[in-house]
Amino acid sequence: MSARWTIVQGSPQHRIYRWVGWGSFVAAVLLIPLIVADVAVINIGSNSYKFTMSQLTLATSWAVAVLGVQVIVGYTGQLTLGNSFFAGVGAYLTAILVADYHWSYVSTLVVVLPITFLLGMAIGLPALRIRGLYLALVTISIAALLPSFAKLDTISIPFTGKTISELTNGSNGKDIKSISKIKSPDWIPWDGIAGFFQGIPVVGKFFGEGGLSARQEDTLYKYLIMLAIAVIAFWLVRNLLNSRVGRALQAIRDNETSAAVSGVDLALYKTLAFGVSAALAGVAGTMYAIDIGFVNSDDFGLFLAVNFVVGLVVGGVINMWGAVVGGLAIVLIPSMARSTQSVPLVKQSWLQGPVGPFVQGVLLILLTFVLPGGIVYGIRRLRARFVQVVPPELAAKGEMEEPPEDYIPLMEEPPPELSESVPD
Amino acid sequence: MDFDLLTSPELLLARIFDGLNAGAVYALVAVALVLIFKATTLINFAQGEMAMFGAFLAYIGWSEWGLPMWIAVVVAMILSALGAAAIERTLIRPFDPSDHLPLVIVTLGLLLIIGAVAGMIWKFDPRPFPELFPSGSAFRLGIANLRWYTVFTLAAAVAMMALLQFLLSRTKIGLAFRAVSSNLESSELVGIRVGPTLQFGWALAAAAGTFGAVIFVADPVRQIEPSIMLSVLIFASAAAALGGLDSLWGALVGGLIVGQVQTLLVNVFTFIPNEMALAAAVFVLLVVLVAKPSGLFGTARVERV
Numbered sequence: 001m002s003a004r005w006t007i008v009q010g011s012p013q014h015r016i017y018r019w020v021g022w023g024s025f026v027a028a029v030l031l032i033p034l035i036v037a038d039v040a041v042i043n044i045g046s047n048s049y050k051f052t053m054s055q056l057t058l059a060t061s062w063a064v065a066v067l068g069v070q071v072i073v074g075y076t077g078q079l080t081l082g083n084s085f086f087a088g089v090g091a092y093l094t095a096i097l098v099a100d101y102h103w104s105y106v107s108t109l110v111v112v113l114p115i116t117f118l119l120g121m122a123i124g125l126p127a128l129r130i131r132g133l134y135l136a137l138v139t140i141s142i143a144a145l146l147p148s149f150a151k152l153d154t155i156s157i158p159f160t161g162k163t164i165s166e167l168t169n170g171s172n173g174k175d176i177k178s179i180s181k182i183k184s185p186d187w188i189p190w191d192g193i194a195g196f197f198q199g200i201p202v203v204g205k206f207f208g209e210g211g212l213s214a215r216q217e218d219t220l221y222k223y224l225i226m227l228a229i230a231v232i233a234f235w236l237v238r239n240l241l242n243s244r245v246g247r248a249l250q251a252i253r254d255n256e257t258s259a260a261v262s263g264v265d266l267a268l269y270k271t272l273a274f275g276v277s278a279a280l281a282g283v284a285g286t287m288y289a290i291d292i293g294f295v296n297s298d299d300f301g302l303f304l305a306v307n308f309v310v311g312l313v314v315g316g317v318i319n320m321w322g323a324v325v326g327g328l329a330i331v332l333i334p335s336m337a338r339s340t341q342s343v344p345l346v347k348q349s350w351l352q353g354p355v356g357p358f359v360q361g362v363l364l365i366l367l368t369f370v371l372p373g374g375i376v377y378g379i380r381r382l383r384a385r386f387v388q389v390v391p392p393e394l395a396a397k398g399e400m401e402e403p404p405e406d407y408i409p410l411m412e413e414p415p416p417e418l419s420e421s422v423p424d
Numbered sequence: 425m426d427f428d429l430l431t432s433p434e435l436l437l438a439r440i441f442d443g444l445n446a447g448a449v450y451a452l453v454a455v456a457l458v459l460i461f462k463a464t465t466l467i468n469f470a471q472g473e474m475a476m477f478g479a480f481l482a483y484i485g486w487s488e489w490g491l492p493m494w495i496a497v498v499v500a501m502i503l504s505a506l507g508a509a510a511i512e513r514t515l516i517r518p519f520d521p522s523d524h525l526p527l528v529i530v531t532l533g534l535l536l537i538i539g540a541v542a543g544m545i546w547k548f549d550p551r552p553f554p555e556l557f558p559s560g561s562a563f564r565l566g567i568a569n570l571r572w573y574t575v576f577t578l579a580a581a582v583a584m585m586a587l588l589q590f591l592l593s594r595t596k597i598g599l600a601f602r603a604v605s606s607n608l609e610s611s612e613l614v615g616i617r618v619g620p621t622l623q624f625g626w627a628l629a630a631a632a633g634t635f636g637a638v639i640f641v642a643d644p645v646r647q648i649e650p651s652i653m654l655s656v657l658i659f660a661s662a663a664a665a666l667g668g669l670d671s672l673w674g675a676l677v678g679g680l681i682v683g684q685v686q687t688l689l690v691n692v693f694t695f696i697p698n699e700m701a702l703a704a705a706v707f708v709l710l711v712v713l714v715a716k717p718s719g720l721f722g723t724a725r726v727e728r729v
Contacts, residue, residue: 361536
C-alpha cells in the first residue's frame with residue numbers, strides 16, 4: 001500500500017504542508033472558544049449534546065495531567081497510577097493560597113511546582129525498589145488516599161497554625177471563586193474581535209451576535225491563561241524528552257539493567273521522571289482550580305486516577321498529541337454519556353445509570369484490542385494512506401518507505417515517527 | 425499515644441477483634457488476587473467488582489428466586505466462576521502475559537464496566553443482606569466482644585486457604601497450575617494445556633472472590649450496593665502485596681496485618697487520626713516493600729537481560 005501523495009522532507013511542499021497543519025490546529029484552538037463562547041449544542045438523533053467553554057478549559061488542564069502520566073508510564077515505563085494525588089495537592093495549594101492568602105491564581109505555580117515535584121520524587125524513591133505491578137498497587141492506593149488526607153484534623157501545618165482540614169475546608173470543599181475571580185483586563189478588545197469574526201460572510205453567523213457579556217469575556221480570558229500554561233508545559237516536556245534526559249528515560253523503559261550498564265544513573269533519572277510527572281499533575285491541579293474555582297477532595301480520588309488511565313489509553317501512550325486527545329476524552333466522555341437520553345434498543349432506565357464509566361470501560365478494552373497506540377496513532381495510520389513524508393535521500397533513490405502496517409505494542413518501541421510527532 | 429489502650433486489656437482486645445474482623449475479609453479478597461497473580465503474573469483490578477457482582481447474584485438468588493441462602497451463595501459462586509472463565513477466554517488470553525500495561529488497562533476497563541452494569545441494573549440504594557452466621561457474641565470480656573461473625577469469617581478464610589493450598593499442591597490440576605505459573609513455555613512443551621489452566625485459575629479466583637464478598641456484606645452492619653467493594657479492593661490489594669503477590673498464606677497474613685494496622689495501630693498511636701487507616705496501611709505496605717520488594721512471603725524474581 002503506497003500513499004497517494006508523497007512529500008519530500010524539507011521541500012517547499014513539506015513546509016506548506018506543515019504550515020497548513022499547524023495553522024489549522026492553532027486556528028481551531030483559538031477560534032473554537034469564540035464559537036462556543038456560550039454553549040454549542042449538537043443534536044444527534046433525539047439527544048442533544050452541549051459543549052461549553054468550561055469543558056474546553058478543563059480539557060486543557062487534564063491534557064497537562066495526561067502528559068504527566070505519559071512521561072512516567074509511556075516514556076519511563078513505570079506503571080504508576082497515582083498521579084491524581086498530585087493533581088489534588090496542586091489544586092488544594094492553589095485554592096488555599098488564593099482564598100486564604102490572596103495570591104493571584106497563576107503565581108501559585110511558584111509554590112505548586114516545587115512542592116509537587118519534591119513529593120513526586122519522594123514517591124519515586126521507594127519505586128527504585130518496588131517494580132511492575134507492585135508499584136501499580138502502591139500508587140493506586142496512594143491515589144485513593146487524597147480524600148482522607150484533605151479531611152485530616154489532627155495535624156497542623158507549620159507557619160499557618162491551622163490543621164489540614166481547616167485549610168482545605170474538609171469535606172465541604174474549598175470555594176475560591178467567591179473570594180477571587182479571574183477578570184478579563186480591559187485592554188483586550190473582545191467585542192472588536194467578536195465583531196470582526198461576525199462580519200465575515202458565510203461563516204460569521206457561527207460566531208454569535210453582538211458583543212460578549214462580561215462573564216463570557218472572563219471565561220475566554222481564563223481559557224487563554226490556561227492555554228498559555230498548557231503550551232509552556234508541553235513545550236518544556238517536549239524539549240526534555242528530546243534531550244539526553246529523554247533518551248535516558250526511554251533506555252530505562254526498554255530495559256533497566258542494560259540502561260544501568262550503559263551508564264544511566266537509574267536512581268537519579270527515575271526519581272527525576274517521577275518528579276516531573278508529579279509536577280505536571282500539580283500544574284494540572286492548579287489549572288483545575290483556576291477553571292472550576294472550587295476544589296473538593298472527593299474529585300481527586302480513585303475515580304480521577306482511573307480517568308487519567310482512560311485519557312492515556314484513548315490518546316496513546318507515547319505521543320504528545322495523545323495527551324491533548326486524552327484530556328478532551330476525560331472531559332467529553334462522561335458529559336456526553338450523561339446527555340445521552342435515548343439509544344435505540346437500550347432501556348431508558350439503564351441510560352440514567354452510570355453510563356459514563358461504562359463507556360469509558362468499553363473504550364479502554366476496545367482500544368487496547370484494536371488500536372493500542374490510541375486514537376492519535378489511528379489517525380496517523382489513516383493519514384499515511386494519503387500523505388507520506390519521505391527524507392530526501394530516499395526520494396532521490398526512488399524508494400518509498402512503507403507506511404506502518406501493524407499497530408505498535410503499547411510498551412515497546414516508540415513509533416518511527418516519534419521525533420516528528422512533537423511540534424517543532 | 426493512648427496508654428489507656430495499652431493498660432486496659434479489654435480495650436486492646438476489643439481493637440484486636442475489630443482488626444480480625446476486617447482482616448479476615450481482606451484476606452478473602454486478597455487470596456483471589458493472589459490466585460490470578462500466581463497463574464498469570466497479572467493483577468486483576470476488577471476482582472473487587474467481580475466479587476461484588478457475584479454477591480449481588482447470591483442476593484438475587486435468595487430474594488427473587490427464593491433459593492435458600494447457602495444454595496444461592498453456591499450458585500452465585502458457580503455463575504461467577506463461569507463468567508470469569510468467559511472473561512479470561514475473550515478479553516485476557518489474546519494478550520501477551522509478559523506485557524503488563526495492556527492487561528492492567530483491560531482489567532481497569534472491566535472494573536468500570538462491571539461497576540457500571542451493576543449500577544444500571546441494581547441502582548445504588550443499599551439493601552440489607554441476610555445474615556449467614558449466627559449473631560451474638562462468642563466471647564465477651566467487658567467491652568471486648570468477639571462476635572460469631574468474626575469467628576466464622578476467620579474460619580472461612582483459613583478453610584479456604586487450606587482448601588486452595590490442598591488443591592494446588594496435591595491435585596493434578598494444581599500441579600498444572602503451578603507448572604504454568606513457574607514457566608509458561610516449558611509447561612506448554614510438556615503437554616499442559618496452558619489456556620484452560622489459566623482459565624481455571626480465573627474461575628477459581630472469581631468463586632473465591634464472590635465467597636469473600638458474600639461474607640463481607642453478610643456482616644449485619646453492612647448492606648449490599650454496587651460500590652461496596654471499591655475500598656475493600658484497595659485494602660485487599662495492600663494485603664496481597666504485603667504478603668507477597670504469589671503466596672496464598674501471605675494473603676492471609678497480609679490481610680490480618682492490614683486489619684490490625686487499620687484498627688489497632690491507628691488507635692494505639694492516637695496521633696494517627698481515624699481517617700488515616702488507609703494511609704497507615706499504605707505506609708506499612710511501602711515500608712515492607714522497600715525492605716522486601718516482593719512482599720513478606722513472595723518469591724523474588726531474578727531478572728535476566
